[in-house]
Amino acid sequence: MSDPAVSPSCELCEAAEFTRWFHRDDTCWVAECDSCDDPMVVWRHHGTEPSADELAHMKQRLTEAAEEVFGDTAWRIDEVRRTIPDHWHAHARIDRWSSFS
Numbered sequence: 001m002s003d004p005a006v007s008p009s010c011e012l013c014e015a016a017e018f019t020r021w022f023h024r025d026d027t028c029w030v031a032e033c034d035s036c037d038d039p040m041v042v043w044r045h046h047g048t049e050p051s052a053d054e055l056a057h058m059k060q061r062l063t064e065a066a067e068e069v070f071g072d073t074a075w076r077i078d079e080v081r082r083t084i085p086d087h088w089h090a091h092a093r094i095d096r097w098s099s100f101s
């Protein structure tokens with residue numbers, strides 16, 4: 001099996017613009033996640049192993065969107081892919097529980 005650049009059945013490959021978009025380029029796009037509303041960076045390539053350069057680029061773009069959304073609130077990059085495990089993406093999440101302590 002070759003590694004296709006896009007998969008016809010993958011909603012991240014589809015990249016439908018039904019939420020707020022922060023950024024797009026040839027490597028990735030950053031938008032509000034359709035399911036949880038947190039900023040999410042999505043690789044332009046259908047697969048799970050971006051290069052170190054691409055990873056650094058995507059995390060930087062996600063950081064810019066997260067700082068715009070969350071401001072001074074602490075947040076972290078969540079790389080766990082729960083619903084679409086075969087296409088690399090990452091969320092920026094605030095720790096909603098620690099803010100109450």
Ligand SMILES: [Zn+2]
Nearest residue numbers: 033035036037
């Ligand atoms: Zn989400």
Ligand SMILES: [Zn+2]
Nearest residue numbers: 010013046087
């Ligand atoms: Zn995909």
